[in-house]
Amino acid sequence: MRIVVLGASVYSETSCAIAAHLAKQGHAPVGALVLSTLNRGTLLRKLGQWGPREVARYARTKLAPGKNSESTEVNNPYLGTMLAHENQFFRSLREIGSVYGFPIVTCRDQNSTASISQLKRWAPDLIIFTGGNILRKQLLDVPRLGVLNIHLGLLPETRGMSSPEWSLLNRVPVGITIHYMDAGIDTGPILQRFELPDVNRSKSLSDLRHRLIAFGIEKAGEVIAGLDQGTIAATPQASLHFIANQDSQFFVMHERLRARAAERLASAHQASPVTMVNG
Amino acid sequence: MTGRITRALTETTGLLRRPQRTVPLVRKIVSDKLRVTFEQRHLYSYTTTKRASGDALNSLVRWILDAQRPDGGIAAYYSLLTGYSQSYPEVTGYIVPTLYDFVRAAGHGEEHEVVTAAERATCWLLTLQSSTGSFPGGVQGVTTQPSVFNTGQILHGLVRAAAETNRPQILEVAALAADWLIEVQQADGSWSGPVAYQNTAHTYYSMVAWAMAELSEHADDHAGQRYRQTAEKNLNWVLPHFRKSGWVDGINLHGHPTYLHFIAYVLQGVLECAILLRRNDAVEMVEKSAWVLLRKFETNKYLAGAYSPDFKDNLRFTCLTGNAQMSCVWLRFYEVTGDLRYLNAALKMNEMLKQLIPVRGPRGIAGGVSGSYPAWGRYQAFRYISWGCKFLADALLLEQRLLQGIETSEYEALACAS
Numbered sequence: 001m002r003i004v005v006l007g008a009s010v011y012s013e014t015s016c017a018i019a020a021h022l023a024k025q026g027h028a029p030v031g032a033l034v035l036s037t038l039n040r041g042t043l044l045r046k047l048g049q050w051g052p053r054e055v056a057r058y059a060r061t062k063l064a065p066g067k068n069s070e071s072t073e074v075n076n077p078y079l080g081t082m083l084a085h086e087n088q089f090f091r092s093l094r095e096i097g098s099v100y101g102f103p104i105v106t107c108r109d110q111n112s113t114a115s116i117s118q119l120k121r122w123a124p125d126l127i128i129f130t131g132g133n134i135l136r137k138q139l140l141d142v143p144r145l146g147v148l149n150i151h152l153g154l155l156p157e158t159r160g161m162s163s164p165e166w167s168l169l170n171r172v173p174v175g176i177t178i179h180y181m182d183a184g185i186d187t188g189p190i191l192q193r194f195e196l197p198d199v200n201r202s203k204s205l206s207d208l209r210h211r212l213i214a215f216g217i218e219k220a221g222e223v224i225a226g227l228d229q230g231t232i233a234a235t236p237q238a239s240l241h242f243i244a245n246q247d248s249q250f251f252v253m254h255e256r257l258r259a260r261a262a263e264r265l266a267s268a269h270q271a272s273p274v275t276m277v278n279g
Numbered sequence: 280m281t282g283r284i285t286r287a288l289t290e291t292t293g294l295l296r297r298p299q300r301t302v303p304l305v306r307k308i309v310s311d312k313l314r315v316t317f318e319q320r321h322l323y324s325y326t327t328t329k330r331a332s333g334d335a336l337n338s339l340v341r342w343i344l345d346a347q348r349p350d351g352g353i354a355a356y357y358s359l360l361t362g363y364s365q366s367y368p369e370v371t372g373y374i375v376p377t378l379y380d381f382v383r384a385a386g387h388g389e390e391h392e393v394v395t396a397a398e399r400a401t402c403w404l405l406t407l408q409s410s411t412g413s414f415p416g417g418v419q420g421v422t423t424q425p426s427v428f429n430t431g432q433i434l435h436g437l438v439r440a441a442a443e444t445n446r447p448q449i450l451e452v453a454a455l456a457a458d459w460l461i462e463v464q465q466a467d468g469s470w471s472g473p474v475a476y477q478n479t480a481h482t483y484y485s486m487v488a489w490a491m492a493e494l495s496e497h498a499d500d501h502a503g504q505r506y507r508q509t510a511e512k513n514l515n516w517v518l519p520h521f522r523k524s525g526w527v528d529g530i531n532l533h534g535h536p537t538y539l540h541f542i543a544y545v546l547q548g549v550l551e552c553a554i555l556l557r558r559n560d561a562v563e564m565v566e567k568s569a570w571v572l573l574r575k576f577e578t579n580k581y582l583a584g585a586y587s588p589d590f591k592d593n594l595r596f597t598c599l600t601g602n603a604q605m606s607c608v609w610l611r612f613y614e615v616t617g618d619l620r621y622l623n624a625a626l627k628m629n630e631m632l633k634q635l636i637p638v639r640g641p642r643g644i645a646g647g648v649s650g651s652y653p654a655w656g657r658y659q660a661f662r663y664i665s666w667g668c669k670f671l672a673d674a675l676l677l678e679q680r681l682l683q684g685i686e687t688s689e690y691e692a693l694a695c696a697s
């Protein structure tokens with residue numbers, strides 16, 4: 001199966017983990033198309049998501065590896081196994097590409113004509129989206145099977161942003177959905193959805209997100225294997241009406257509500273007798 | 280057109296008479312220009328401010344108290360060009376419930392002053408009623424023409440003042456106003472003709488229906504039924520104006536764009552009326568519109584100052600009052616449905632509005648809510664408006680009350696807990 005990884009940055013830990021995990025499973029990508037790191041849009045988005053201090057820390061770690069202790073660790077500890085390579089961690093897609101022999105192409109806009117032409121040259125069966133722009137139809141139509149996304153919530157119940165936090169607050173199961181992307185937000189056909197076991201083991205919201213990302217990548221590997229063998233098919237969300245007339249899209253959660261979700265998780269964690277297990 | 284020219288001349292003359300007003304005017308223009316130029320809005324962001332809601336609330340109420348004129352009425356606005364306007368009966372009426380709500384909310388130290396302001400405002404309103412029961416439109420002294428909308432808005436204040444003070448005289452005045460509203464209501468449930476703005480029926484007069492429904496809760500059985508029927512009749516006239524897209528027809532502001540303020544009026548009026556009359560069909564209608572606007576706010580991080588039918592186009596400015604009203608609508612929907620997305624949107628909206636309240640400045644500016652953001656937008660340009668302060672104060676009071684509920688509720692086990 002010809003797979004292309006679409007990412008927000010060559011240094012994205014999630015993109016690296018997906019590419020490395022698939023390569024180790026024998027599904028090495030045929031290429032990766034990522035936004036250039038100094039892209040203004042990416043920078044602003046990250047500033048909004050993380051804040052200036054975290055962006056500066058990230059830049060230090062990624063742009064000057066080996067010069068500080070953080071370079072010997074991974075931001076998401078649950079991705080350690082996937083990123084591990086010869087007693088070190090993969091730090092960028094370039095490193096993975098050089099080991100597994102696939103090219104990395106950077107662009108300023110994933111929907112641009114040049115990007116689409118590049119993707120067509122790779123003739124992918126499947127594109128795996130790990131971040132970047134809002135994808136236009138022209139790009140979505142390139143791969144034979146579709147563009148795959150790992151959504152950190154159970155679809156169709158929890159679409160949109162801050163999904164793990166909304167799941168906690170609304171007392172619905174926390175999990176991930178692997179689905180094809182379409183023109184809507186998390187509305188494309190579902191390949192498979194998985195509830196995260198032992199949610200109570202998560203110490204914090206960021207720990208929960210880290211676990212979900214790792215869980216999602218692991219499950220994506222299984223789904224891709226299933227697609228390759230023809231044992232998995234997608235189900236349109238329209239056939240999964242779970243609440244009549246209700247829009248299940250969620251938006252970025254306000255810090256007051258986020259604090260409430262964190263509190264709820266912390267209480268559950270404290271009440272849980274199970275000790276934390278990495279992986 | 281003549282009206283606009285007259286207004287422009289008056290405002291310019293105001294600046295010539297008091298040239299020292301140039302400083303805050305220029306400061307406002309520069310600060311809004313800088314903010315508009317450098318603010319970053321993207322999907323993951325929302326505006327935040329360190330200013331606590333309680334602090335913002337105090338400053339809004341201080342602005343309202345400062346705007347109270349010697350006659351007891353509240354000025355319509357403070358213009359950066361001409362200063363305070365005359366007292367405005369309509370707004371004075373519906374600011375009264377806000378003042379009492381503020382007093383009732385825990386932790387404020389200005390209760391006595393605020394109660395006095397509410398009582399002075401009520402006393403002034405009582406002097407304005409005509410023998411027919413109606414109240415005049417416009418700002419004080421401009422016209423004596425009876426106005427349905429102003430009478431309805433004043434009714435909100437009278438009903439609340441009667442409940443707070445137990446003065447039967449206030450309730451009698453309210454009943455007389457309500458009887459006049461019944462008398463001039465059309466057979467189809469609308470209010471139109473010379474007692475309506477631009478002689479036309481308007482769906483945003485649902486705010487009047489809400490006042491009637493409120494009064495019905497305080498009246499005896501017979502009168503209460505008449506008031507309820509009037510409210511229901513208007514509600515039944517308004518509801519067919521809701522489109523599938525959530526848009527509401529019949530706002531009918533000839534010569535003006537359909538400002539968000541008026542769209543929000545329709546939604547608030549219908550929603551509150553529907554809650555009081557237990558009309559779930561009407562609540563559902565409003566929810567569609569409220570959700571469309573919520574999605575727009577969450578995606579764009581602001582709501583436009585005006586919209587064209589089906590919310591397709593919009594003008595590039597924000598009507599802060601309309602935003603505050605939508606925050607109130609969303610908070611009420613959270614209360615009614617328990618859907619936290621409404622609370623979430625309102626919290627973010629309130630953050631955005633709080634950071635636009637001037638912390639410092641002379642009387643009339645500090646603590647005020649400008650008509651438009653940026654200040655030169657089409658809605659009440661270069662003015663801090665009293666109804667903007669009223670609706671934002673309402674939104675912050677609601678936010679405080681509802682957050683108390685969510686932050687003190689006991690922990691319940693996770694549905695997904697293993």
